[in-house]
Amino acid sequence: MNKSLDKVFAILWKDILSELRTKDVIISVPVFALLVIVIFNFAFEPDRVRLVASGVLWVALTFAGVLGLSRSFAVEKDQGSLEGLMLCPVGRDVIYFGKMLGSLTFILVVAIIVLPIFFILFNLPVFKPELVLIVFLATIGFASVGTLFSAIAVNTKARDIMLPILFFPIMAPVIISAVKATELALAGESWGSFSTWLQVMVAFDIIFLVVSSLVFEFIVEE
Amino acid sequence: MKENRVMRSNILLVVSFVLMIASLYLVFVYVPTEKEMGIVQRIFYLMVPMGWLAILSFHIVFIGSILYLLALSLTMLKRKRLSRCWKVVSYLRKRERKWDTLAYCSAEVGIVCTTLALITGSIWAKPIWGVWWTWSEPRLTATLVLWLIYLAYLMVRSFATEESRGARFAAVVGIIGFIDIPFVILATTLWRGLHPGPIIFAGGLAPPMLLTLLISIAAYTVLYFSLLGRRIGLREVGTEIKKLTHD
Amino acid sequence: MENFGYLLAAYTIVWAVLFGYVLSLIRRQRQLQRQVDSLKATPRKKEGN
Numbered sequence: 001m002n003k004s005l006d007k008v009f010a011i012l013w014k015d016i017l018s019e020l021r022t023k024d025v026i027i028s029v030p031v032f033a034l035l036v037i038v039i040f041n042f043a044f045e046p047d048r049v050r051l052v053a054s055g056v057l058w059v060a061l062t063f064a065g066v067l068g069l070s071r072s073f074a075v076e077k078d079q080g081s082l083e084g085l086m087l088c089p090v091g092r093d094v095i096y097f098g099k100m101l102g103s104l105t106f107i108l109v110v111a112i113i114v115l116p117i118f119f120i121l122f123n124l125p126v127f128k129p130e131l132v133l134i135v136f137l138a139t140i141g142f143a144s145v146g147t148l149f150s151a152i153a154v155n156t157k158a159r160d161i162m163l164p165i166l167f168f169p170i171m172a173p174v175i176i177s178a179v180k181a182t183e184l185a186l187a188g189e190s191w192g193s194f195s196t197w198l199q200v201m202v203a204f205d206i207i208f209l210v211v212s213s214l215v216f217e218f219i220v221e222e
Numbered sequence: 223m224k225e226n227r228v229m230r231s232n233i234l235l236v237v238s239f240v241l242m243i244a245s246l247y248l249v250f251v252y253v254p255t256e257k258e259m260g261i262v263q264r265i266f267y268l269m270v271p272m273g274w275l276a277i278l279s280f281h282i283v284f285i286g287s288i289l290y291l292l293a294l295s296l297t298m299l300k301r302k303r304l305s306r307c308w309k310v311v312s313y314l315r316k317r318e319r320k321w322d323t324l325a326y327c328s329a330e331v332g333i334v335c336t337t338l339a340l341i342t343g344s345i346w347a348k349p350i351w352g353v354w355w356t357w358s359e360p361r362l363t364a365t366l367v368l369w370l371i372y373l374a375y376l377m378v379r380s381f382a383t384e385e386s387r388g389a390r391f392a393a394v395v396g397i398i399g400f401i402d403i404p405f406v407i408l409a410t411t412l413w414r415g416l417h418p419g420p421i422i423f424a425g426g427l428a429p430p431m432l433l434t435l436l437i438s439i440a441a442y443t444v445l446y447f448s449l450l451g452r453r454i455g456l457r458e459v460g461t462e463i464k465k466l467t468h469d
Numbered sequence: 470m471e472n473f474g475y476l477l478a479a480y481t482i483v484w485a486v487l488f489g490y491v492l493s494l495i496r497r498q499r500q501l502q503r504q505v506d507s508l509k510a511t512p513r514k515k516e517g518n
Contacts, residue, residue, distance in 0.1 A: 145398065152391045156381040165377055166395065169370035170402045173409035180413065196412060204405055211401060218291055218390045235491070262472040265479045272483070334490055338483050345479040349472040445487065452494045459501040466508045 004094050011098025016105065025071050030113040033064035037118060053122045054182040058175055060114065065107050065142045070163045072106065073150040082220065092217030096147065104143035111135050130185035134178055137201040141174040144205060148212040151219045177201045227455045234448035241441035248434040265346045267434055271442035272339035276368060279332030279446065280400060283375065286325025287396030290389065293318035322389045325396055326379065327453040331446060333372040339365055360410040367406045371399035
């Protein structure tokens with residue numbers, strides 16, 4: 001069990017290191033998220049946009065997440081590192097969890113960069129522990145299914161379009177829950193008011209982490 | 223074997239034709255007009271069967287996908303370890319491709335039914351609620367998401383680099399998608415729960431309406447299985463051609 | 470009898486689509502079956518080797 005855990009972290013660390021070396025994805029994706037937020041502000045009247053602030057945030061994070069996921073896996077595929085990983089005597093679910101943690105870390109970093117700017121642009125209360133939890137749960141959902149689907153998309157002819165087509169319908173429950181929960185949290189409501197949404201996300205995360213790890217091997221085997 | 227399937231499909235087609243005539247009679251002649259909604263309410267007898275078929279065929283996509291992946295994984299295991307359930311194992315393994323065919327054909331017929339469900343739902347909505355579409359009805363939203371998942375399933379197959387990989391990718395999408403649907407229904411229901419949206423029926427169903435509905439569902443379900451059988455037969459002929467041309 | 474147009478539209482569309490789908494399946498089946506038959510009819514040269 002410990003050995004597997006070590007391998008998972010080894011894979012995670014490898015991904016972090018390779019990203020730190022190039023830094024291209026970690027810089028471009030937050031910029032993209034920011035641009036999405038700015039465009040939304042141009043698209044709506046100022047008073048209206050405040051009403052949909054929560055939605056704007058999550059649209060930005062979703063698009064950014066998809067962009068980041070597809071770029072990470074594309075680089076991996078082009079360099080053949082995934083095949084290299086497959087040659088190691090490593091369980092496929094271990095690879096899955098390693099890559100999933102990598103995607104998770106990546107999206108969390110993007111969120112950490114984007115959130116403060118979001119708060120400033122929307123004049124919203126800067127820090128709330130509720131939001132941390134919501135973002136964390138939603139991001140686990142993104143990473144669990146996103147890792148699986150990026151592995152699929154990267155092996156298709158139309159990489160860029162395939163990931164959103166696979167990802168968005170499946171993520172609908174998470175996006176709905178995240179937006180509603182964020183809305184309530186930003187309005188200053190108590191934890192109880194959005195606990196249902198949190199429960200939905202927790203259930204989603206657990207179930208899809210398990211299922212994705214079981215099914216991952218069928219995608220990466222030649 | 224092929225002839226059996228074609229014959230079965232034709233029989234089913236005839237049976238469904240008979241049931242259709244019956245259901246049409248019931249829908250247009252027998253059933254009384256609903257008080258509040260008027261004559262348009264009869265679209266209900268079209269919409270519910272389509273919605274039911276959309277769900278039924280996704281169940282079949284799910285079962286086919288799971289059995290396909292199961293068969294794939296069992297191909298790699300050795301005989302000795304599984305001697306106890308060898309019968310089951312060899313049954314699954316031999317039909318490996320057939321599970322995938324089942325899932326694929328069900329997805330194709332399924333997306334047709336889902337499209338019709340959305341269209342009839344929309345045509346129903348316009349005179350009743352005044353809009354072609356509403357996000358307030360969780361069932362409608364969930365059907366749209368289901369349609370998108372069917373689309374993703376079919377697209378992943380055609381965009382894959384090789385057929386075998388495409389089959390595996392699609393099976394994964396089928397499984398993930400199926401598990402996702404309850405979450406979608408839950409989330410959309412909670413989402414709209416606070417605003418009492420338009421509901422489909424105020425009271426229960428009167429007996430003549432229930433009968434009409436059941437016969438209609440039966441008619442379309444039989445038609446569905448007839449179409450499924452035909453589509454599977456078509457795909458198998460296609461596979462045979464590929465085998466012959468590869469020799 | 471208001472809204473009869475909607476009712477008619479719904480039934481027409483559904484039946485047209487289903488009917489069209491059945492026809493397309495039958496047509497494709499015949500095409501492919503002809504292909505199979507012609508492939509089987511050509512003498513298989515490789516058998517001699």
